[in-house]
Each structure stands twice: as structure tokens, then as C-alpha cells.
Amino acid sequence: MSSEFGSLLKISVFGQSHGRAIGVVVDGLPAGEAIDLEELNAFLARRKPGKSHLSTARREADAPVFLSGLENGVTCGAPLCAVIENGDQHSSDYDALQDKPRPGHADYTAFVKWGGQADMRGGGHFSGRLTAPLCIAGGIAKQILSRRGVYVGAHLQSVGTVADALFPLRPTKELFDAVAAKPFPVLDDQAGERMQALILEAWKNLDSVGGVVECAATGLPAGLGEPMFGGVENRLAAALFGIPAVKGVEFGDGFAAARSRGSENNDPFVMEDGRVQTQTNHAGGILGGITSGMPIVLRTAMKPTPSIAQPQRTVSLSAGENAELVIHGRHDPCIAHRAVPVVEAVTAAVLLDLLLEGHHGTF
Ligand SMILES: Cc1cc2nc3c(=O)[nH]c(=O)nc-3n(C[C@H](O)[C@H](O)[C@H](O)COP(=O)(O)O)c2cc1C
Numbered sequence: 001m002s003s004e005f006g007s008l009l010k011i012s013v014f015g016q017s018h019g020r021a022i023g024v025v026v027d028g029l030p031a032g033e034a035i036d037l038e039e040l041n042a043f044l045a046r047r048k049p050g051k052s053h054l055s056t057a058r059r060e061a062d063a064p065v066f067l068s069g070l071e072n073g074v075t076c077g078a079p080l081c082a083v084i085e086n087g088d089q090h091s092s093d094y095d096a097l098q099d100k101p102r103p104g105h106a107d108y109t110a111f112v113k114w115g116g117q118a119d120m121r122g123g124g125h126f127s128g129r130l131t132a133p134l135c136i137a138g139g140i141a142k143q144i145l146s147r148r149g150v151y152v153g154a155h156l157q158s159v160g161t162v163a164d165a166l167f168p169l170r171p172t173k174e175l176f177d178a179v180a181a182k183p184f185p186v187l188d189d190q191a192g193e194r195m196q197a198l199i200l201e202a203w204k205n206l207d208s209v210g211g212v213v214e215c216a217a218t219g220l221p222a223g224l225g226e227p228m229f230g231g232v233e234n235r236l237a238a239a240l241f242g243i244p245a246v247k248g249v250e251f252g253d254g255f256a257a258a259r260s261r262g263s264e265n266n267d268p269f270v271m272e273d274g275r276v277q278t279q280t281n282h283a284g285g286i287l288g289g290i291t292s293g294m295p296i297v298l299r300t301a302m303k304p305t306p307s308i309a310q311p312q313r314t315v316s317l318s319a320g321e322n323a324e325l326v327i328h329g330r331h332d333p334c335i336a337h338r339a340v341p342v343v344e345a346v347t348a349a350v351l352l353d354l355l356l357e358g359h360h361g362t363f
């Protein structure tokens with residue numbers, strides 16, 4: 001199934017942006033885990049639409065209802081199912097798009113694949129809206145991981161050409177919490193101001209802008225993962241590319257490593273506190289697909305929002321001729337800042353799955 005990922009921890013996301021509800025089934029959660037619903041709701045609120053002029057004007061409560069798997073706030077071992085009702089759909093915004101696919105969105109490919117049956121209102125099943133249930137699963141995974149000393153955090157590393165600082169060599173839980181508490185999730189607030197100005201400038205010009213999310217995970221043991229196709233990078237990348245608008249994933253220095261020398265890029269091993277560690281972390285905590293015990297560091301490149309309000313060239317599918325398209329509706333002028341908790345969620349889900357494998361499904 002294409003909307004499902006995971007090995008022992010299977011996460012299946014369902015629904016369409018303008019359908020009645022969206023939701024998630026999480027199978028394989030260890031039993032007996034208390035889930036702090038206040039903390040989970042605060043996590044979901046970080047992604048929620050309609051909070052400011054920097055995001056889509058669609059307003060949703062994003063309040064999950066748990067149908068199974070959670071009894072008195074504790075996981076019971078059965079598959080957990082949570083749904084979020086959709087409440088603020090403006091489906092008429094999408095009437096004209098049935099015939100004229102939006103450049104950069106999935107309208108055309110969904111039309112080809114599903115023979116014109118695709119529900120593309122609000123992006124349908126391809127919508128960024130589906131990242132809300134993903135955050136339910138990942139928010140739960142984050143709580144289970146943090147109880148075991150594994151912390152996952154992220155920040156907006158760039159918008160357009162404006163860059164935030166990078167995470168330090170050893171990011172702490174306190175740093176992750178501090179960024180998560182900010183209305184705009186950056187390390188350097190001055191860079192954050194410039195990013196926000198850039199997003200507004202793009203929006204005023206009926207345009208959109210892309211960005212990069214940097215994510216790190218600390219506290220993982222060395223030795224998780226498999227070589228070749230079962231590597232930690234492979235597993236993370238496969239899931240991260242499921243987030244709409246992700247067009248690139250890099251680990252450690254990623255593409256910059258290709259411009260560096262071995263003498264710069266190798267991370268020297270040292271004994272510290274009786275453990276093998278590395279002095280630098282160009283590898284992003286993964287060697288040969290297997291965790292080294294250093295923090296995992298990854299970055300996702302988010303493209304600029306495809307739905308922009310300027311006139312664009314497209315085609316009329318019914319007439320088979322070129323056409324012009326002007327999109328009316330409520331869209332994010334930038335996706336990347338709202339994707340920060342989503343990248344955390346997906347990373348946490350994959351890492352919990354990997355840890356469960358090492359512990360035969362329970363730990
Ligand atoms: C949190 C989030 C919000 C998004 N908001 C919008 C939006 O308002 N308008 C839009 O056209 N695309 C938006 N997208 C991106 C589209 O869903 C995505 O580009 C589209 O489904 C095509 O998938 P692809 O870009 O991965 O190829 C959003 C994505 C995410 C993750």
C-alpha cells in the first residue's frame with residue numbers, strides 16, 4: 001500500500017483534504033505507553049493551518065479523536081486509529097481545476113493514474129493536509145522515544161536564500177524544546193525575521209518560496225540499521241519523501257560532502273566517557289547504513305508551494321488545447337516552516353520502528 005510505511009510499526013494514513021475526515025492507523029505500538037494528549041495537541045498545533053498570514057487561511061481545529069488502541073490514555077497493544085474531522089473546506093475553489101491541472105501539483109498525474117476519478121479538492125489524498133495524521137503517529141512516537149532518552153528536533157534551516165544557523169555538534173533536548181516553543185521555528189531569530197519578510201514578499205507578488213528543514217535525533221545507540229538497501233538512510237528517505245513537497249533529502253553534509261576532501265570529511269574517532277565517539281559529524285550519525293551513536297542529522301528540501309495566484313500556462317484536458325489558469329483559493333506562501341514538525345514526526349516514527357526491530361517489537 002502506498003499510503004503505509006514501517007516494518008514492525010506500521011503507519012497507514014487515510015482520507016482526502018476535503019473529504020469528511022483524515023486519519024491514521026498505527027499498528028505495532030508497544031502496549032502500556034501513556035500518551036500525554038496535551039503534549040500531542042501542542043505538537044499538532046505547531047503544524048496547524050490558519051495560524052498566521054505566513055500560512056494558508058484555512059482554519060482547522062486538528063483535534064484528533066481516538067477510535068481504538070488507546071484506553072484511558074494508555075496504548076493497549078491493538079492498532080491505534082485516530083481521525084481528524086475536516087471543517088473548513090472551500091471546495092468550489094477547485095471547480096475549474098478539474099479540467100485545468102495546476103502546474104507543480106499532483107492534479108495531472110493523479111488524473112492519469114486514477115482515470116479522472118481522483119478527488120483533487122484541496123489536493124485530495126495528495127494534500128499537505130494528510131501531514132496532520134502523520135503528526136499524530138509521529139507525535140506519539142516522539143513521546144515513546146523521549147522516555148528512552150532519544151530526542152528528535154528540527155528547525156527551519158533556510159527559506160529561499162536566507163539561512164538559519166545549523167544545529168551544533170550535539171544538539172540537546174533543551175535546544176529542541178526551545179525551538180519548538182517559538183512561533184517561527186529557527187535557531188537565529190534575526191534570520192527568522194528575514195525569512196518571514198521573504199515569505200510575505202513572495203506572497204505579495206502572488207508567488208511562493210521554498211526552504212530547507214534540518215532535523216536531528218540524539219540518544220540513539222550505535223548499531224541500528226542494516227547495510228545496503230536496509231540502511232537507516234534508506235528507511236528515513238523513503239518515509240520523508242512521502243511528505244508532500246519534499247524534493248530532496250540529505251544526511252550529514254549531504255551534497256556538500258561531494259565538494260569536500262577525505263581529510264575534511266572523515267570524522268575522527270575518539271574515546272569520550274568510555275565510548276567511541278567522533279570529533280565531527282559530517283556523516284550525520286550514519287556509516288554504512290548503520291547508526292554510529294552520534295546524532296543523526298538530515299535535511300529535507302521543500303519546494304515552493306505550487307498553487308500560486310499569478311496567471312500560469314496549463315492545458316484544458318477536455319479540449320486538448322493550451323489554456324491559462326488563475327488559481328483562486330487559500331494556499332501556503334511557504335510550506336517549509338509548517339513542515340518542521342512533520343519532518344520530526346516522520347523521523348521519530350522511522351527511528352521508533354528501527355528500535356522496535358532491535359528489541360523484537362517491545363522495549
Ligand atoms: C504542510 C504542507 C502544506 C502544503 N500546503 C500547500 C498549499 O497550500 N498549496 C499547494 O498547492 N500545495 C501545498 N503543499 C504541497 C502539495 O501538497 C504538494 O506539492 C503536492 O501534493 C504535490 O506533491 P509533490 O510536491 O511532493 O510532488 C503543502 C504541503 C505540506 C507538507
Ligand SMILES: C=C(O[C@@H]1CC(C(=O)O)=C[C@@H](OP(=O)(O)O)[C@H]1O)C(=O)O
Pocket residue numbers: 017048049056057058060089090093121122123126127128129130132244329330331332
Ligand atoms: C489544510 C491544510 O493545508 C492545505 C494543503 C494544500 C495542498 O495542496 O497540499 C492546499 C490547501 O488546501 P485548501 O485549498 O483546502 O485550503 C492548504 O490549506 C493543512 O495543512 O492542514
